[in-house]
Amino acid sequence: MRGAEAAVGLKAPDRGSFVKKVKKSQPPVEAPYVPPRIQKPTKSLDKTIDIFEGMTLVxxxxxxxKLVPTLQNILVNVGEKVDSEFDSLxxxxVELIAMEAGVNVRRQHSNEGAEIHPRPPVVTVMGHVDHGKTSLLDALRQTSVAAREAGGITQHLGAFVVAMPSGASITFLDTPGHAAFSAMRARGAAVTDIVVLVVAADDGVMPQTLEAISHAKAANVPIVVAINKCDKPAADPERVKFQLASEGLLLEDMGGDVQxxxxxxxxxxxxxxxxxxLLLQAEMMELKARVDGTAQAYVVEARLDRGRGPLTTAIVKAGTLVCGQIVVVGSQWGKIRAIRDISGKSMDKAKPAMPVEIEGLKGLPMAGDDIVVVESEERARMLSEGRKKKFEKDRLQRISEGREEAPEEQSEEAPKRVELPIIVKADVQGTVQAVTDALKSLxxxxxFVNVVHVGVGPISQSDLDLAQACGACIVGFNVKSPPSSVSLDAARAGIKIFLHRVIYHLLEDVGNLIVDKAPGTPETHVAGEAEVLSIFELKGRKKGNAKIAGCRVLDGYVSKTSTLRLLRSGELxxxxSCTSLKRETQDVETVRKGSECGVIISDWNDLRVGDVIQCLEQVVRKPKFISSESGAVRIEC
Structure with missing residues (x-):
């Protein structure tokens, strides 16, 4: 039949349909082996783009x-995360995202194959205030920085290179020891290779010592302990070692690895x-970096110079920073006009672990910002504007959250919280941040301390106008006195200006201002006590006979205008109120300790010998500002 059908050109019945019908009625059998089919890529990688270090999603x-949300989804799928589409990647x-998006890439300014060379260690000096950190650096570099510091305290985070007699060099970061600069010390620990923990042999482990240990451990940085002031009669290095050991530092003398x-x-x-x-620790760490290629660097400090504009102190992580390059630093950008070493000498380039001062940014970056080298001014401007918008959005959100903080803490019994607006001006960006954090801690x-504006540089007329508009006081730290015209206008407007070079003096002034402005908390306290010695009846009154309590004042005083409380065997x-108060036969307003008096209590006649009458007074308790030279400050309510 099949042959006949084929001969006459008829189509054979579909055997596949017959098999399917049969399978429905038969039990399942193991499927025959089918070779795997090679899958063709669903994404065509026919497009090639140039990519480089520091690109953004935009x-x-x-x-x-592609759309930015599409790339963000890819970023999440590959396990990466960024806060904004303007963050550097x-x-x-960047290559991974592009490949997932179906695009070939070609790297620009690639540093692959660059030679890796040993580099000097970056060492951060930490410790408690007045334990001799800066003096130790002075001894190493034969300078006198400590003598120039206000109040003997380092107020900035500075970078220095010390050339050792052995020929090796070490880059040092000198961090402030005052408690208000904990954020600056935290930054120092995050960018350093080794921490030198300075502890005074005659003082021992103190609060900032513990804080420095925490910062170093959080940054996973090795510690070298320098016990200073061993020449003092009261020095006790062994006690210091046991204190450090109790804080979890395993010292070499005790079988650990901390020198x-x-x-x-x-x-x-x-x-x-x-x-x-230090050199032994650096050798064990095998510190190396590439010298060639695009530089990676971070900001140590930034300040505003009247003649040269914004100046940024930076340390190069890897590569070489070259004069004339276009860079983006945080939300700022610019073309590097000049590079100077720590002695002020001009140079064409900066290599790894070298602290330098760069000139040419449009504005002041924040300490800790990364320095990203870009290829054009157009890209630098776009990246800067995007970051500024994000920072401004975050700033407004923080201000909004800060203003909403006060009502949440209110209660029906508590007095209304008063806002104290403050404008902060300082000489460098890092100090602005530290002073702002310290003020908010008060x-x-x-x-409620509300920092409405911060800035770097001297106090100007615009600062005064803003202060007058929002009723703020102005805090200037390490800045010059404002022009006489600004000072006169401030005096006429009643605007207070605080100028200081020592942080705890500044906090003391602002703390006292808080105390003066605080409404205080109303409280009731016992002003005096009197014991009832005898009872007298006063007859002839229309509403019955009143009783007079003959009393002796045991403590404090009893006042006619005060509220009286009657206690019997300790029970209220x-x-x-007091209807009458007499001393002998004379009406008096107050009777003090040791004197006898007669008291009539309004609407109460159930008096007995031995009862105690307490005199109550309403007082308003103001907060107290407590400070110490060691840097501990607080408002005690």
Missing amino acids: ELAKRTG SIDV VVYVSALKKTGLDDLEEA NSPQV LFEG
Whole structure:
């Protein structure tokens, strides 16, 4: 039949349909082996784009033709995360996103194959205030920075290079020891290779010592302990070692790996041992960096110079920073006009672990910002504007959250919280941040410190206009006195200007201002006590016979205008006003301790010998500002 059908050109019945019908009625059998089919890529990688270190999602979307949300989804799927589409991405992440989006890439300014060379260690000096950190650096570099510091306290985070007698060099970061600059110390620990923990042999472990240990541990940075002031009669290095061991530092003397060096910055002893310990630690860490290629650097400090504009102190992580390059630093950008070393000498380029001062940014960056080298002014401007918008949005959100903080803490019984607006001006960006954080720490239940504006540079007329508009006081730290015209206008407008060079003096002034402005909390306290010795009846009154309590004042005083409380065997029986108070036969307003008097309590006649009458007074308790030279400040309510 099949042959006949084929002969006449008829189509054979569909065998596949017959098999399907049969399978429905038969039990399932194991499927025959089918070779795997090679899948063709669903994404055509026919497009090639140029990518580079520090690209943003916005730039990548423009080059790939994809939407930013699409690239954000890819970023999440590959396990990466960014806060904004304007954040810089590593070149590896950019390549991964582009490939997932179906685009080939070609790396620009690639540093692959660059030679890796040993580099000097970056060492951060930490410790408690007045334990001799800066004096120790002075001894190493034969300078006198400590003598120039206001109040003997380092107010900035500075970077220095010390050339050792052995020929090696070490980059040092000198961090402030005052409690208000904890954020600056935290930054120092995050960018350093080794931490030198300075502890005074005659003082021991103190609060900022513990804080420095926490910062170093959080940054996973090795610690070298320098026990200073070993030349003092009261020095006890062994006690210091046991204190450090109790805080979790495993010292070499006790079987651990933390080196301990005994030094005296004043006598300049033990410096060679400290150098040897640092170089040994650096050798074990095998610190290396590429010298060629695009630079990666971070900001240590930034300040505003009247003649040269914004100046940024930076340390190069890797690569080489070259004069003339276009850079984006945080939300700022610019073309590097000049690079100077720590001595002020001009140079064409900066290599790894070298602290330099760069000139040419349009504005002041924040300490801790990364320095990203870009290829054009157009890209730098776009990246800067995007970040500024994001920072401004975040700033407004923080201000909004800060203003909403006060009502949440209110209660029906508590007095209304008063707002104290403050404008902060300082000489460098890092100090602005530290002073602002310190001022906000003075918030109390009665007063809310609201920093309405911060800036770098001297106090100007625009600052005065803003202060007058919002009723703020102006705080200037390490800045010059304002022009006489500004000072006169401030005096006429009643605007207070505080100028200081020592942080705890500044906090003391603002703390006292908080105390003056705080409304206080009304409280009732016992002003005096009197014991009932005898009872007298006063007859002839229309509403019955009143009883006079003959009393002796045991403590404080009893006042006619005060509220009286009657106690019997420690139990409160009545609270009311005083109808009459007499001393002998004379009406008096107050009777003090040791005197006898007659008291009539309004609407109460149940008096007995031995009862106690308490005199109550309403007082308004104001907060107290407590400060110490060690940097501890607080508002005690």
